[in-house]
Amino acid sequence: MPGPSPNGALAGVRVIDLLDERGIYGGKLLADLGADVIRVEARGGDPLRRRGPFAASGDSLWHAYYASNRRFVTIDATTDGGRASLVALCGGADVVLDAGALATAGVDEGALLRDHPALVLVSLTSFGREGPWADYLAPDLVAAALGGVAATTGDVDTPPLRGFGEMTFAVPGAYVAIAALAALRHARETGEGQRVDLSVHEALASCLEHVLMWLWYHDRLPMALGPVLPRRGSLHWSDAYEVMNARDGAIMVTITPDPQALLAWLVEEGAQQDLLDERYLDPTGARPITGRFMEVLKDWVATKHVEPFFFESQARHHPFGWVLPPDRLADNPHLEARGWWVEHTLPAGDVVRGPGVPYHLSETPIAAPGAAAPAAQADGDAAADAVLREIGWDA
């Protein structure tokens, strides 16, 4: 049975993870940092074990990644005994992460917090607990639409688009972890637990870069024609970054931060076209205006082989980015040299490589994920104290 990392930053922190796909990434963040995270599954198994992609064995790769470093307990919360076990588990924890499972099970959340005054309960909803949309269903695409992600993604000739995989729900997931750790700190300082509510909807709207800036300050932005910047492919709101097509691949090209140096490179290659004409220079005469500069760059990039062009751009300190497909990312020498990848052991025993964590803590290193164990370490119909004994929380 995999257990928490004894050396992780969050060693000894007990967490109950009742999250669904909207927040499970938050449980993963805490588990990968060494917290002892128990993921509770209904009888019949966590539906997230049935999400693709799958390994040849039929095991869910999705679940192996998002449920990393957890321990698993099956509880049938529709029975009185199961509900009591769930309450006992939550009462033994420092933090409970919930996305509606407690209410569905009929657990009295107010009583839980009263009985365990230092407990932190993080409660994730799609739209908050009140308001006309509170009961709306919002899987990824719908959440991305209402939360402003889709309107900002896609091109003039495509519909609005969603992000890949769980990009949308990574945002509320990360906020779940912040909520848990901030409230845990408050509990450590004051002895007082509390409830922290958050909605996917607000979380997404808080992470849209220019969207609220356009709404609030468009009158002050020389490039803004109104309160909304229409979607326009990869062209950044500043007009200064865009993905361009080279001969054999795509690359993100920008005139930031040193347009003069970039212009000098163009001149060196005789590719500057009319950029040195006075009419294309900004009022200071120092550099070409952005729109024309980007057009000329597009013509130039189209003549390039993407790989050597990317490395030359970086050697010249231009922050260009080669558009890497997933197989090239998987073989990336930089990530390999950093030892970033970790091995996930699937329930059937296969070992599969996957992404590691994005931060490296000097004194509390992250452990590689343990096996994604099968469910049912404890039977929910057993007495609550037996469940606690099984996971070692009875002490």
Add this chain to the structure above:
Amino acid sequence: MSSGPLPLAGVRVLDFTHVLAGPFATRILGDMGADVVKVNSAARPGNTPLSAYYVMWNRNKRALALDMARDEAKALCRRLCERADIVIDNFSAGVLDRWGIGYESVRAANPGVIYVAMSGMGERGPWSSFVTYAPTVHALAGITALVGVPGREDIGIGFSYNDHLSGLHGAVAVLAALEARRSTGSGQRIELSQLEVGAQFVAPALLDYFANGRVAEASGNDLPYDVAAPHGCYPCAGDDRWVAIAVMDDAQWASLRTVMGDPEWARDERYATAAGRVADRRALDGSVSAWTRDLDAYEVQTRCQAAGVPAGVVQTGLDFASDPQFSATDFLTPIAEPQPAVGQSYADRLPLRFSRSPVTEYRRSRMLGEDNAAVLGDWLDMGADEVAGGEAEGYLR
């Protein structure tokens, strides 16, 4: 419930970050009550406090301005680092060391200090010197290739998503290190790689590649690993108005049929199963679009949701201004005190609603050096005269 001190009351943060990823991390810490001191150094102007972009990410912080080319400023910074809980930067490696405030040198005097370095590529590895902004990281991390429509890899996500996510992960790392310090008594140094933040989000594609050798491609609004249709954004009445509809199972399909008035085409037997609908999804999309095209997007949303079909308008920032959920929580709120550069400024509230330590205060972003005297008084017991002297000397600005 009673209202207590903010969750991070008493935590001191010295903030050397600029642009978006770092400032977003420290904005979250500041919202939750940390005393975030934003250091603007003449040696590195970054983006100016006069810009709307700066105003967006620097609320709930105090502002200290130093000329880091001056030895007096470096010495002052050193004393601040010795009193900080958190020192956070997104410079290239070595800048803090050159200023004499690198982690190894400061930890001897302040063993509890937590340093966070948020660089693009991380500090080790053959690409560690590469320069990046969020669109660079999106490209290198596989996000650009996988967000878009089949056959194109030049779309990607339309905003600096990874900067926000790097900020969120920076906050997670800080909070985890504070918890660790409680038991170990010591701080530590955290290295965050924005490339590694981004590459995590294509995890399903990476695991699929490693396990099965399959190379994922952009798939528009189709779900690459689930069998669900119709699933897309459909045009509605008005200029560039769209509604997202996501039918995740057969029961929702049956409900959508009813909402649409059970048209003849929808009774096609092939559409009875999810697999059948997915196989014919482009024709299905065309039929659903024909239904939505003349309808108001919010009407489609309301009718679908009333019948248990997931649907929502593709909302723009302007739609947010009348979003009933945001109104219910006063999510988008004006900041009372005028901001000298932009006048009226605004805050999107921290999405976390703490029942006992609620975040209620949103203070405007500060101008260059506006809090020199207050910060140096609070952190170093410096008197107003001494601060004024430093400003006259020029090492404080």
